[in-house]
Amino acid sequence: MLITILRNIVRQARRQPLYLALNVIGLGLGMAVCLVLTLQVRYEYSFNASIPDAANVLRLDAHHMNPGNAPQENADVPFIAFPFLHTDFPQILATTRYETADYQLRAGDRRVTADTAMVDPSFFDVITLKLERGNARTALTRPDAIVLSANTAQALFGTTDVLGRIITTDHEGHRVSQTVTAILARPSGPVTIRPDALTPIPAYEMEKPQFTRWGSSAGDIFIRVHNAVDRGVISQNLTRFVIDHASGDANDDNSEGVHPERHFGLSLVSLRETHFHDLQVIGGDEATDRSVVNILELIGVLALLLAVFNAVNLATARAGLRAREVAIRKTLGATRMVLFVQFVGEAIVNTAVGGALALALCEVALPFTAALTGTTLHMDYGFTLPFLFGVVLLTGLACGLYPALILSSYQPAHVLAATRMPSGGRSAARLRNGLVIIQFAFAVAFAICTLVVNRQANFMQTLDLGFVREGVLISSGDMANDAGKQRALIEALRHTPGVVSTCLSELTPNIDNRHRFDVTPVGSHSGDIHVLGDTIVGDYATTYRPRLLAGRWFDSSHGEDDSPGDDAFYKAPGKTWNVVLNRTALSRLGFVRPESAVGALLKSGSVTLRVIGVTKDMLFISAREDVSPQITFYSTAPQSYPHASVRFSGASENIMRTRLKLAWDQVFPDAPYGFETVQERMSTFYITEQRRGWLFSIASGIAVTIACLGLYGLASFIALRRTHEVGIRKALGATSQKVLTLMLRDFLRPVLVACVLAAVPAWLVAQSWLSGFHQRIAVSWLDFAIVVSVTIAIAALTVLGQTLRLARAEPACALRAE
Amino acid sequence: MLIELSHIQRLYRSDEVQTTALQDIDLQIETGEFVAIMGPSGCGKSTLLNILGTIDRPTGGSYRFGTQELTAMNEAELAKFRREHLGYVFQSFNLIDELTIEENIELALIYREMPKSERRERVAHAMDHVGIAHRARHYPSQLSGGQQQRAAIARAIVGQPSLILADEPTGNLDTDNGAQVMDILQRLNDEGATIIMVTHSPSHADLARRRIDMLDGQVVVSVRNAI
Structure with a gap:
């Protein structure tokens, strides 16, 4: 036949x-x-499948619902929850915090900027990433330990046979020597967790507010459970967990009961699901x-x-x-x-x-x-x-x-x-x-x-971003909260040939950090709305050219334009500061037209804010994300971890990158960041x-x-x-x-x-x-x-x-x- | 004179062989004639009929239809000529399987861009004329051979052509059905239609007014029947 x-x-x-x-x-x-x-x-379906028992590794996600904002899910949760997890849930086998930051690693002449995860010593008990060298049980027990990925080790030493070698690390100005205790093997399949390095959380990091406040978004918390039944038990009791530990403090941005208009909740996501799940999570730009x-x-x-x-x-x-x-x-x-x-x-x-x-x-x-x-x-x-x-x-x-x-x-x-x-x-x-x-x-x-x-x-x-994206370069990393250095950088950038204007701000295209606070219009009974805040330093208007819909932009000659910014802001009760709203804040605060908001007063705690202008929404975020109401302050004082932005003309983009990098390196020689265009920063979107x-x-x-x-x-x-x-x-x-x-x-x-x-x-x-x-x-x-x-x-x-x-x-x- | 063929020649050429299908044909046909063409297989009967029907072109000679010289016409003019002057009846009926009997008959009028109401009227009349009105909505495959050939005759006459060409119209039919078809053709001729018919049947040829015998691409005999 x-x-x-x-x-x-x-x-x-x-x-x-x-x-x-x-x-x-x-x-x-x-x-x-x-x-x-x-x-x-x-x-796409095999993400994290190469991590043993990844289905029983769970990430704790935070859910926020605040007045004036769409509900949000965040993979970064307040680390204050961490110690209570073990005590409340005996089903948890192991747990670890996971906070990423840029570290400068140096071995001899070689320098590498590494996406480093600051974790607990129990990290490998939770996420059993394979090691090419070293022992998972002891790899993170020393405070000076550092685990490198095979690629990072190659970049620093040209080999992965580097156990016990000492490298110098620099994180936010903390320069220390650390010992290489293990080398991560190259993953055999696609993974969402692929740090360049792992290190125990430094003591100075734990003093930050995100470790002690419920309202913050510090980083990931991963837990390992035995099986799906245990996961179910924990999930069912997370609301109780929030009520027991997180509610009742009016200063924290979370509530269950005290502020019924707000909601803060926690949920669990399996590591096998994060690749798809993170599409709905803030910052989950690589999700599918x-x-x-x-x-x-x-x-x-x-x-x-x-x-x-x-x-x-x-x-x-x-x-x-x-x-x-x-x-x-x-x-x-x-x-x-x-x-x-x-x-x-x-x-x-x-x-x-x-x-x-x-x-x-x-x-x-x-x-x-x-x-x-x-x-x-x-x-x-x-x-x-x-x-x-x-x-x-x-x-x-x-x-x-x-x-x-x-x-x-x-x-x-x-x-x-x-x-x-x-x-x-x-x-x-x-x-x-x-x-x-x-x-x-x-x-x-x-x-x-x-x-x-x-x-x-x-x-x-090609979306209209609400500002002029062409001719702008932004530092790829943020800078330390050091007034002298921030001023020195502004000066260095301002004197760079080709620079038209320069400014510092926390919010830049593809936002790294966000801080939010509550405001309410004076005389209104509509209640608080939760807004995104930013404090700008320098000539922001020329650099980004936001579209003013009504009112005016900041002017340093107006005394009330110059707010203290950040924490100092709350240390000046009874003061009035001038602010600029974006279009979304305008509508969420109940103003019909931009002109009607100009001159209006808003309350944030004991501080009064006067609206001096309204801009079109500036889209620094993915098109998938809802635009947040935003209030912008102006300050001549230094700010926390801002990015530097520069408008240039008369020179090509590449020439400007080289010039700006030189200026940056003069001020921050240990933080070797470059400058990126708006398009480059937002391309992940x-x-x-x-x-x-x-x-x-x-x-x-x-x-x-x-x-x-x-x-x-x-x-x-x-x-x-x-x-x-x-x-x-x-x-x-x-x-x-x-x-x-x-x-x-x-x-x-x-x-x-x-x-x-x-x-x-x-x-x-x-x-x-x-x-x-x-x-x-x-x-x-x-x-x-x-x-x-x-x-x-x-x-x-x-x-x-x-x-x-x-x-x-x-x-x-x-x-x-x- | 309706048709006048002078020195008509039809050669078929392939890479190696040249075949003469028709050779020096001279033929005149008057309006109202019923002409039967006979001859052995391969003698050129169908080729002559195809040339008379302008679906094949002679390689030489002249073909006059009334006052028109058809050999000088282009393809579009010939198509117009066919739809205005000719009606065809084929041995194998040549009805389109995918169309109903009514639609097959209407096809002869569609290319005249006639109003639909008039087309319908003429189709109904033609079907009545050949006795197949009761089969209007049927498909060809649902009809007997005789009925299919009557439908083909209806299609040939629906346009009221000056000339009806029938290529062995009884060739695929049994005796009774063949006789019925010949009756219809005779009736049409009596009503004034000019008919040229190719046939192998001497008895059917005898029903025509004139008989032409062909051999090896030439007309050898042309005689009038005594009717």
């Missing part, structure tokens, strides 16, 4: 190479898309939308389905060509079952050839996909080969069953006596058209969604959508290609079948032009129907995806018009050759055709 099948395929390849090529290429493309996207989806990942898999499956439809369509369309073979075989004694098995076997062998092509395409495409999506995706043959085998078998069966049923059912006497090859009649024609409609409906829906994703990615890049857009573009391009391959094959068949009809029509007086119009209309009708069918689902999917963004485009009828026009144009080009040939047929020849 196998020899018969192979012989038949070789014969087909010789006699009908186009048909076989269309079939194999279509299947190969479909399986390749399915394979690549499955590997991509598998990658699970629904988008699922859509990717759906696209993969649908691409394969399109290829299957192609194969079924071509096979049933051309079944008539093999009718005589079937009739003769049956006459010679072949049973229906034998023929059925033969035809299914042929389909499976054809699919296997397509599978080999898919594997080759996948090998070629995977590095590009990895580069495109910014992942470490690679071919895992241990998974790929069994998966592909299953796909080939199922696809082969799906492709072969129906055509085999039709072929094996032909009656020899009827076929041999007939002058025309059997076509399956109107029901078969309806099936073929139906499959073409489904194919194009999927392809068009993909294409519309792809266009929307790309437009949103583009929109996010849209890079995922951009990459997704590329991936979707390729997938939908292939989907359209597969659909067109099918349409081309079908058009070839129909052209052959309808030649005779064209002869009749021409004999009755039809011109070539009329025949051309008729044939094009007939070929394109299913494509048009598909476009109509695709519109509503595509709109719903696009709307649903866009609803995840606060700043978003509207789905436009133009998206549909563009995709439909392009699809019809491509489909028309696909069938044009066949149609023209048909339209130009000489009637006498056409009438003889069969």
Whole structure:
């Protein structure tokens, strides 16, 4: 049987190479898309899977709901909760705090800026990251211990064999010597926890307010539990935990009972879930939308389905060509079952050839996909080969069953006596058209969604941020709370050639730190709203050029413009300071127009704030995030950990980077930060959508290609079948032009129907995806018009050759055709 | 004179072989004639009919239809000529499987861009004329051979053509159905239609007013039947 099948395929390849090529290429493309996207989806679902028992490692997340703000979830929680966890929950096996900061590491001449996690000695009891060298039990027990990642060790020493070596570390001006106690192994799969270094939390760090106040956001707390039951028990009791430990202190920004308008809660997220879950968490910019990942898999499956439809369509369309073979075989004694098995076997062998092509395409495409999506995706043959085998078998069966049923059912006497090859009649024609409609409906829906994703990615890049982004450079790191150095830096930057203006502020594009406080309009009964605060130093207005909607900007000549900023602010009760609101604060505070807010007084504790101006919202955040109400202060005093921003002109960006870096290094030689553009700092917000857009573009391009391959094959068949009809029509007086119009209309009708069918689902999917963004485009009828026009144009080009040939047929020849 | 063929020649050329299908045909046909063309297979009967029907072009000679010289016409002009002047009946009926009988018949009028109401009226009349009105909504595959050929005749006459060309119209039919088709053709001729029919059947050829015998691409005999 196998020899018969192979012989038949070789014969087909010789006699009908186009048909076989269309079939194999279509299947190969479909399986390749399915394979690549499955590997991509598998990658997304495998985050933290390489960490042993990651499902039982839980992160404590904080939930804040404050007046005037949308509810927020934060992975950074107040560390004050840490000691109570063990006492309240005996289910907890181990727990650790995890606070990241930039450390300057130095070994000899080599210096590295390392994303360092300050953790408890129990870290490895909770998160069992693999070590290349060292002992996890003792690695973090010494106060001067430091664990390096393999990459960091390589960068510092050129080798990972560095246990016991001493390095100098600098964090916020605390320069100490630390001993390398362990080296982290390179993770075998994607992980969300990938520090450059780990070190015990220094004593000075623990004195910070975020370690002692419930309202703060210090860092992550991870806990290890035994199983899901324990997780459930802890989750159920977290509300009680908050009430017992966090409520009642009016000065803390949390409440359960004292301030019912506010809510503070805690929840648990498994380490296996954080990659998807963090999309809803503040700062979770690297997170992935699970629904988008699922859509990717759906696209993969649908691409394969399109290829299957192609194969079924071509096979049933051309079944008539093999009718005589079937009739003769049956006459010679072949049973229906034998023929059925033969035809299914042929389909499976054809699919296997397509599978080999898919594997080759996948090998070629995977590095590009990895580069495109910014992942470490690679071919895992241990998974790929069994998966592909299953796909080939199922696809082969799906492709072969129906055509085999039709072929094996032909009656020899009827076929041999007939002058025309059997076509399956109107029901078969309806099936073929139906499959073409489904194919194009999927392809068009993909294409519309792809266009929307790309437009949103583009929109996010070019969004009006409420300030002039061009010509601004921002320090990549913040600076110590050192008045002398901050002033020295401003001076150094101001005197740098090309610098137009410079300022310091905590809030910059892609915000690192946020502090919030409550304000209420004087004389209003609307209650407090929770606002984001920033204190700016220097010439902020020239540097960022915010759009003033009403009032004026700060002016150092006005005494009340110059507030003390930060903690000093609260140490000056009874004072009035001038502030500027953003548009969101304006509306949340209940002002109708910007002008009506100017001069208004707000209360924050015992301090009074006078609104002197209102600006457009300055978008330093992801388009997914709701804009917070913000109040800006001006100060000539130093601030906590601000970033430096500079507006420049007259020199190129790269030259300015070099100049600014020199100025920075003069003041902060141990904090070797560079300067970044607004675009660079905010790219994390849209890079995922951009990459997704590329991936979707390729997938939908292939989907359209597969659909067109099918349409081309079908058009070839129909052209052959309808030649005779064209002869009749021409004999009755039809011109070539009329025949051309008729044939094009007939070929394109299913494509048009598909476009109509695709519109509503595509709109719903696009709307649903866009609803995840606060700043978003509207789905436009133009998206549909563009995709439909392009699809019809491509489909028309696909069938044009066949149609023209048909339209130009000489009637006498056409009438003889069969 | 309705048709005048002078020195009509039709050659088929392939890479290696040149075949002469028609050679120096001179033929005149008057309006209202019923001409039967006979001859052995391959003698050029169908080729001559195709040229008369302008669905094939002669490689030489002149074809005048009334006052028009058809060999000088381009493809679009010939299509217009066909839809205005000709009606076809084929041996294998040549009905389009995907269209109903009514739609098949209407096809001959669609290319004339005639109003739909008039088309419907003419189609109904043509179907009545050949006795297949009760099969209007059926598809060709649901009809017998005789019924299909009557539908084809209805399609041929629905446009009220100057000339009806029938290529072995009884070739695929049994005796009874063949006789019925010949009756219809005779009736149409009696009503004034000019008919040229290719046939293998001497008895059917005898029903025509004139009989032309062909051999090896040439007209060898042209005789008027005594009717």
